[in-house]
Amino acid sequence: MPRIIYKTYDGTRHEIEVAEGTSVMEGAVQNGIQGIDGDCGGACACATCHIQVPDQWLAMLEPQSDMELSMLDFAEGVGSNSRLGCQISVSSALDGIEVLLPENQH
Ligand code: FES
Numbered sequence: 001m002p003r004i005i006y007k008t009y010d011g012t013r014h015e016i017e018v019a020e021g022t023s024v025m026e027g028a029v030q031n032g033i034q035g036i037d038g039d040c041g042g043a044c045a046c047a048t049c050h051i052q053v054p055d056q057w058l059a060m061l062e063p064q065s066d067m068e069l070s071m072l073d074f075a076e077g078v079g080s081n082s083r084l085g086c087q088i089s090v091s092s093a094l095d096g097i098e099v100l101l102p103e104n105q106h
Helices: 024-030 066-072
Strands: 003-007 013-017 050-052 082-084 097-100
Touching (some): 003 024, 066 082
Parallel strands (some): 003 097
Antiparallel strands (some): 003 013, 050 082
16 A cells, blocks of 8 residues: 655654555544544545645646635645645555645644
């Protein structure tokens, strides 16, 4: 299974194996990673799965949908590397991806 590295705001790294087809948000929630809430269950309707993705990985992701872009308006501390974890589907191409979790959601 692809490995996702969740890096929390305090610098702690959690390397987790996540099944292909699972979202980055689901991988965090299912493994008890603090820092991603996923309140809407992945419906792109809450923005509590806000993450930052380093440039080298950002280029490998599908572009943001209009819905994801508009939901990010509700997240705190959004930057050019911001994404919603529920909108990123894990695949073998993302093996080893590092995602940075914000200090808090909203
Ligand atoms: Fe709600 Fe991602 S889990 S927008």
